[in-house]
Structure formats: C-alpha cells, structure tokens
Amino acid sequence: MNRIPGAVLTVSDRASAGAYADRSGPLAVSLLAAHGIDATLAVVPDEPTAIRRGIRSAIKHGARVVITTGGTGIGPRDVTPQVTTELLSLPLPGVVDEIRRRGAEQVPTAVISRAEAGIVTSTKRPSAFVVNAPGSTGGVRDTIAVVGPLVAHIVDQLDGGDHKP
Template sequence: MTRIPGAVLTVSDRASSGGYADRSGPLAVSLLAAHGIDASLTVVPDDPAEIRRGIRAAIKQGARVVLTTGGTGIGPRDVTPQVTAEMLTLALPGVVDEIRRRGAEHVATAVLSRAEAGIVTSTKRPSAFVVNAPGSTGGVRDAVAVIGPLAGHLIDQLDGGDH
C-alpha cells in the first residue's frame, strides 16, 4: 500500500501558547497512520492568518490530506471553518455531514460543529483534501473513522483515477 503524505493542524489558542496539552492532534496523527496517512503535526492559534498559513504550508510540503482539529464550534474565536471554506475549490459537504452524524450518536452537541471539507487545488502542486474536525478526541475519532477509509480513493480520483 502506498503511504499518503498528510498533515494535522491543531487550532487552539491555549495549546499554541503552551497553556494546554494538545491531545487531539497527536491522536489524529496516530489514527491517520493506521489508514496509510503519514501526517506531521503543527499547532497554531485561533487566528485566520495562522490557520491559512498552516494549511498552505502543509500543502506546499506535499500533504495530500490535511486534517485540522479545533475551532469548529460557535465561539467567537472559532474561525477554522470560515478560513477553510475560503480556500476550497470544491466542497465535499457529505463528509462533514457524516462526521457530525457519527458524533451525534454519542454527543448531541456534535451537530453544532461548523466543519468544512473539500479540495484545495493549486497550479503548482497536486490537489489536497482538507477536512476540519472538532478539537475533542471524540471528534477526531469520528472524523478519522469517516475520512480514513476514503483517503486512498479520494487521492486516486484527484490524480485522475477511474471511478
């Protein structure tokens, strides 16, 4: 099986300042690895420019799958979905619909996630799949359970593979 280059971007003011130990990011890296995705981990604050820079840097370094964790709620600093949506060339709403559905089986507030998922294209690099996950370990588990089995097919399709 060919390994897929990936990246995890934890979006958290507290984790980026050292005031909180990031648990969701390392978990995402581990769970993605079980699906053939080798992901690096970066932590950034809940700042639109930092989130955008983190996603762009991951893609520039060759990531084909970028999972963000955190910043998907309804708080005033939760801006990850807006930033992601601005970057997407093609939205894949069914992916985050399924993540929310799975989460709501265990936690009713999972339906409040404003996560986005889709494709970011570039003229200089291969296209990448970007998906937002909640900042909780449960939200990361739900997200990877959905995207992990899809990743190989998704990348194959982005590279011109047949259905």
C-alpha cells in the same frame, strides 16, 4: 501500499501558547497512520492568518490530506471553517454531514460543529483533501473513522484515477 503524505493542524490558542497539552492532534496523527497516512503535526492559534498559513504550508510541503482540529464550534474565536471555506475549490459537504451524524449518536452537541471539508487545488501542486475536525478527542475519532477509509480513493481520484465501486 504507498503511504500518503498528510498533515494535522491543531488550532488552539491555549495549545499554541503551551498552556494546554494538545491531545487531539497527536491522536489524529496516530489514527491516520492506521489508514496509510503519514502525517506531520503543527499547532497554531485561532487566528485566520495562522490557520491559512498552516493549511497552505502543509500542502506546499506535499500533504495530500490535511486534517485540522479545533475551532469548529460557535465561540467567537472559532474561525477554522471560515478560513477553510476560503481555500476550498470543491466543497464536499457529505463528508462533514456524516461526521456530525456519527458524532451525534454519542454526543448530541456534535450537530453544532461548523466543520467543512473539500478539495484545495493549485496550479503548482497536486490537489489536497482538507477536513476540519472538532478539537475533542471524540470528534477526532469520529472524523478519522469517516475520512480514513476515503483518503486513498480521494487522492486516486484527484490524480485522475478511475471511479471504483
């Protein structure tokens, strides 16, 4: 099986400043590996420019799946979904609906997540699947549980593959 190139982008003011140890990003990298995805890890502050640059850079460097962690709540600095929406050519709302549903089985506040998911297309590079995960380790586990099994099929579809049952 060919490994799929990916990226994890932790969005956190505290982690990017070194005031807080990033636990969600390394966990996402580890969980993605179990699904055949080799992901790099970067940490950026909750700033639209940094988030946009992080997602674009990951795709520029070949990532076919980009998972962001953090910034999906309703706090004043939670801007990851807005930035992601700007970049998406094709939203996939069912993906985040399922992530929220699974999360709410354990933590009722999971439904407050404003996460987005979809496809970023480019004329210069292959398309990429981008998903926002909450910054908690539980939110990352729920996200990868939904997304991990889908990635190979999504990348195959983006590359023109046939629909598979």
